[in-house]
Amino acid sequence: MPLQLPPPVAAYFAAGRSGADIGPCFGETAVVVDERATHAGRDAIRHWHAAATTKYRYVAEPLAVAEADGRTVVTARVTGDFPGSPIDLRYAFVLDGDAITRLEIAP
Template sequence: MSVALPGPIGAYFAADRNDFDVAFCFTENAVVVDERQIHLGREAIRRWRAEASRKYSYVAEPLAVSDVNGQTMVTARLSGNFPGSPVDLRYAFVLEKDQIARLEITL
């Protein structure tokens, strides 16, 4: 299934899928919240993504997108070599111009 995503969000999922540096999709002072951990700024985001790649091999496939209270909500199926795979996750994006200013990933 193909879901139409806003440019920066589509770039994020494409970079993640191809194991490229996702940090370029974010503003300089962006925030990522994942697994109850906060990652502030591009360098921290770069380390977060690199650590996830070292621990697990996975693919995130966007299934649905909607706008809720100024956030772009993406439901994506994450499948890979981690406990509980596959799992549907919610990605709450806040965009600032053509970049991601905030991303929170939850179940």
């Protein structure tokens, strides 16, 4: 049975798979924390995603979803051109309506 992801989270993973712009998934002042770096604002998030996709040529496939402490936490298998691939990562999303306002990615 397919995972039931909130629409902005589903759109984020779909955009990542297709190479589409992830910007519309995020609010204007959203924040992404990944690999100990913080990317603030939709343009910085677009740049982060484009750079990571180019560097690692990866795909993230959601495996599980849970709600915890006001966050939607998705465990995804990430496969790409990086040491240790594949790896399961936790994507912790904070949502406001139809937009992601915060995303933290961690092992």
